[in-house]
Amino acid sequence: MKPDKPAKQLQAFFDEAGRIARFTGWYFRQAIRPRYEFKELIRQCFIIGYQSLGLVVLTGFIMGLVLTMQLRPTLVDYGVESQIPAMVAIAVVREIGPVITALIFAGKIGSSIGAELGSMRVTEQIDAMEVSGTNPYKYLVVTRVTAATLMLPILVLLSDTISLYGAYLGVNIKTVTSPDLFIWQVFDVLDFTDLMPAFIKTFFFGFAVGMIGCYKGYNSTKGTEGVGRSANSAVVLSSVMIFIIDLLVVQVTDIMGFN
């Protein structure tokens, strides 16, 4: 394929952004109106949570352990080895935990939603739902986006906890720290203003991953190639969105004096 002219690319970018905005707008209109697809929502929460559980636990654990081991030499040089738990806790809870978990989530859930809805689109399953008395946007999109929005924060909390456990083990490789002391050291530095913005932004991450996955799948084009492309671009775009949201949230919390 020949690369398009920059002006054309820019045009395409804004067109796409406009379509995504409109697609997102529907969510707020459709989600508040009956009929509510509670059963499907619960099912999706379960599927989405369950699918990412193993990965989140594994990456969370490694994150805490590795971060601890890598911070140690520097902190030992400065003679502040006792600050390791505090530093790891700040880094994990405020930034690394939410962002890494969200990226893993985008890779796992964003792509699976994109591929699933994409194949439902090209094999006319979405049309079939519509003629069977079902609003497919409600049944497929609202449920998945809501489930992703609700499940990611829970997964991040889990990941943070496991990370801190990994950090605890990391600390204990070279020194002996009791669990009580470790917990005290961690919660001594973490307060509400650390936890709240970090927690709230995970809802936005989850929403973005769900929405972009659904958008790409729902608007998939004919052919199996189209399905693959939907899954792929869902992951790429939602990963970028995670960083953009991260940047926006840090600005907002800065202005609000949370830092």
Added chain:
Amino acid sequence: MDIRENIANTNDAVISIRGLCKAFGSNKVLDDFNMNLQKGQSKVVLGRSGSGKSVLIKCIIGLLTPEAGAINVFGQNVLNISQEELDEIRVKIGFLFQSNALYDSMTVRENLEFPMRRHSIRLSEKEANERVVEALKNVGLEHTIDMMPSELSGGMKKRIALARTLILKPDIILYDEPTTGLDPITGREITTLIKEIQHKYQTSSIIISHDMKCVKNTADSIALLLNGKCYTEGTYSELAMSDDPNVKQFFE
């Protein structure tokens, strides 16, 4: 002349399409298309790939919205009614999708139950189950009831899709290329099945096909879709004898 005749017949038409126009961007797919479907009639729509046959029947069921024209189904213009009224009409129209559209994540039973549950049709568990079994019996696949669609062959998928179309006992069935992509033997079986269903349930149908064996067996009347218009209509033998190259190409 044809058109005047059609208008005279509009009274007993279950579907009557007038002046239908549908375009995608600059691609004018349907351009002043007119057609009637009489009660109990089985009409084949013939046309080349990409001529807009699927677009036509997707307009009838409200999956696509045309720019202009009228589609009367049982006397109601489907382009001009509320969502609730449209859903009521959709209960009476079965649609067999070209790609079957079986829900991958559901068993055969759940696939068949889906339209009943979603259209909030009041049925007891027992009645619903009986309907599922009856629909599967009609297509000779009772043993697949707890299977997943991925475990079925192409022909079986088509049959299950047909069973799902029948589950609401529709008055009209729209078939989108029912034999395309199947081997000749399976294609013939599906054709036979379509005939059986038409006979058993007295359905009116629109069948999209360019499988001439299927067309010959099922069509009471054939409409030729060309350049977005209904180019001509007639019975199989009428069109088969035509000298018009636009018509002839399908019968060679």
